[in-house]
Amino acid sequence: MTPVLPPEPHSNRLKRRGVAGLCLALCLGSGLALTGWRANAQTVSPSQATQALVPAQSEITFVARQLGVPLDGRFKRFEAQLAFDPKQVARSHIALGIDLGSVSMNPDADVELVKPEWFNAGKFPKASFQSSAIKALGAGRYEVRGQLTIKGKAQALLVPVQLSQSKGLTTATGAFALKRLDFKVGDGEWSDVSLVGNEVQVRFKLTFTGVPPL
Amino acid sequence: MLATTTTTVAARYTGTARAFHWVLAVAIVCVFCVGLYAEGLPFSPSKLKLMNWHKWAGVSILVLSVARLLWRWAHRPPALPQRIEQAMPAWQRVAYHGVHQLMYVLFLAVPLLGWAYSSARGYPIVWFGALPLPDFVPVSASLAKTIKPWHGWAAYTLMALATLHVLAALKHQFIDRDGLIRRMF
Numbered sequence: 001m002t003p004v005l006p007p008e009p010h011s012n013r014l015k016r017r018g019v020a021g022l023c024l025a026l027c028l029g030s031g032l033a034l035t036g037w038r039a040n041a042q043t044v045s046p047s048q049a050t051q052a053l054v055p056a057q058s059e060i061t062f063v064a065r066q067l068g069v070p071l072d073g074r075f076k077r078f079e080a081q082l083a084f085d086p087k088q089v090a091r092s093h094i095a096l097g098i099d100l101g102s103v104s105m106n107p108d109a110d111v112e113l114v115k116p117e118w119f120n121a122g123k124f125p126k127a128s129f130q131s132s133a134i135k136a137l138g139a140g141r142y143e144v145r146g147q148l149t150i151k152g153k154a155q156a157l158l159v160p161v162q163l164s165q166s167k168g169l170t171t172a173t174g175a176f177a178l179k180r181l182d183f184k185v186g187d188g189e190w191s192d193v194s195l196v197g198n199e200v201q202v203r204f205k206l207t208f209t210g211v212p213p214l
Numbered sequence: 215m216l217a218t219t220t221t222t223v224a225a226r227y228t229g230t231a232r233a234f235h236w237v238l239a240v241a242i243v244c245v246f247c248v249g250l251y252a253e254g255l256p257f258s259p260s261k262l263k264l265m266n267w268h269k270w271a272g273v274s275i276l277v278l279s280v281a282r283l284l285w286r287w288a289h290r291p292p293a294l295p296q297r298i299e300q301a302m303p304a305w306q307r308v309a310y311h312g313v314h315q316l317m318y319v320l321f322l323a324v325p326l327l328g329w330a331y332s333s334a335r336g337y338p339i340v341w342f343g344a345l346p347l348p349d350f351v352p353v354s355a356s357l358a359k360t361i362k363p364w365h366g367w368a369a370y371t372l373m374a375l376a377t378l379h380v381l382a383a384l385k386h387q388f389i390d391r392d393g394l395i396r397r398m399f
Binding site for chain 2: 066067068069070071106107108111112189190192195
């Protein structure tokens with residue numbers, strides 16, 4: 001990589017190193033910025049940057065009620081960036097990105113849910129969750145505080161999470177309820193909660209590699 | 215003439231049987247029309263509401279029909295007045311019993327097929343939004359596709375038989391003038 005250059009005056013060489021260093025810093029910086037959530041991985045040691053979601057063993061499902069009829073749905077595509085150290089829980093972090101266009105409920109609903117009244121997936125392709133504080137409650141239980149953003153509307157959220165480890169994989173499970181109208185999901189004529197209930201139960205199971213033993 | 219009227223009035227259906235007949239007659243015609251209308255609507259809150267009302271009404275009709283059948287077993291309907299029965303050709307007597315029996319089969323079959331279709335489509339029925347009913351078929355798009363036309367054709371058949379039933383009753387009233395219709399009033 002080092003080009004063969006004619007000897008230069010010392011001051012010039014220093015200046016060059018300075019410029020190269022700046023370039024390197026800029027590249028690294030933009031690289032981190034490009035990887036988005038991963039920028040937060042700096043908060044814990046670099047070895048944990050290899051923590052990755054195992055999509056085949058993960059799921060995000062929900063239950064909505066239509067005139068009392070429970071309807072199950074799920075998101076087929078989502079991503080997660082985890083920087084979790086059981087010994088430094090306070091400095092750990094998780095971020096999720098959920099592809100709203102990948103919603104799957106039933107043939108009628110799948111066509112409707114991506115429309116502007118519901119998820120408006122064309123304008124807001126992704127829902128996101130960004131943790132702000134993680135608290136250990138003992139026995140593998142944690143409390144994750146953060147912000148959930150759907151359709152451009154952000155809401156504070158407190159999620160109880162249970163962690164379990166097996167064969168090098170760490171699984172986080174939990175459930176919480178959200179109110180769809182807080183996010184204007186089901187707007188206009190669909191905002192009638194006697195027809196589609198306001199409360200939606202969300203369940204998740206997220207499996208990760210590379211989390212140190214609890 | 216007066217004597218005939220008296221005998222037919224005396225052989226009326228029980229009050230309970232008449233109530234079942236008229237309530238279910240109105241309910242079945244209404245639920246059929248709602249189903250037919252809502253089926254063609256685009257996905258919307260009104261379609262969802264109408265479809266759910268259709269399902270709730272359908273299950274209510276099923277329950278009432280079972281109760282009606284049990285009542286009928288315990289309280290045999292009046293036999294046809296002898297004079298009227300003797301005036302009927304053999305095919306009419308077969309048709310009279312056949313139409314009634316087939317209608318009873320369809321009172322049960324149409325709602326059961328609708329229920330099965332709803333379950334197969336992935337929408338379990340919650341009766342009046344309060345009582346969750348069990349699914350007796352699995353959720354399956356292909357099964358739903360198979361059941362749907364059966365529900366429709368069974369309902370059309372029931373409507374055709376009901377029309378025949380009404381026409382026959384009107385024929386007895388206005389052509390034969392035998393007062394048979396009074397059994398149900």
